Amino acid sequence: MQSSTYAIALGSNRRGRHGGPVAEVRAAIAALDGVVATSPIIGSAPLGPSIRRFANAAVLLESALTPPQMLARLKAIERSFGRRRGARWGARVIDxxxxxxxxxxxxTAGLTVPHIAFRERGFVLDPLRTIAPDWRDPVAGRTVRQLHARLNKPQPLG
Known part of the structure; x- marks a missing residue:
């Protein structure tokens, strides 16, 4: 199979064996094969019930893996970092x-690409915009830069 490019979002809001959330994100980036671009690591507020801030980043990587194979690889890295299935939106060492x-x-039943909620998540679009601003979402037809601008556009009151 020929090589494909993947945009991967990374996040951590819990200390792990590599250190605090920023160190966990850096270690996860190092664990990925084929990385060709890495965003800055940003801080973001948590979604849902978690109270810990997240460290978030995005990478572009080249791989011959199919999307299900890539998902399996990412889940294996999460497990190696100590990630366990738990409460949705809870604290996590790596995502x-x-x-x-x-x-x-x-x-497929276990995987949807593009990620179903990335268009509404600044913590994904902010770092992704720094490394892939012109990547066009095949569903919405907009670039990452356009999606980011729409998300951050002030909304009129009343």
Whole structure:
């Protein structure tokens, strides 16, 4: 199979064996094969019930893996970092998600690419915009830069 490009979102808001959340994100980036671009690591507020701030980043990587194979690889890295299935949006040592894939769209019971909620998540779009501003979402037809601008556009009152 030929090589594809993946945009991967990374996040941590819990200390792990590598250190605090920023160190966990850096270690996860180092554990990924084929990284060709890395965003700055940003801080963001948590979603849901967690009270700990997140360290977030995005990477672009080249791989011959199919989306399901890439998902399996990301889940294996999460497990190696001590990630266990738990409460949705709870504290986590590492979270790795496929956001975009150069092959376009993929949809199976366990995987949807593009990531179903990335368009509404500044903590994904902020770092992704720094490394892939012109990547076009195959569903919305907008670039990452446009999605980011729409998300950060002031909303009129009343």
């Amino acid at each position: 790795l998600d496929i956001v975009l894939w150069s092959g376009g769209m993929w949809s």
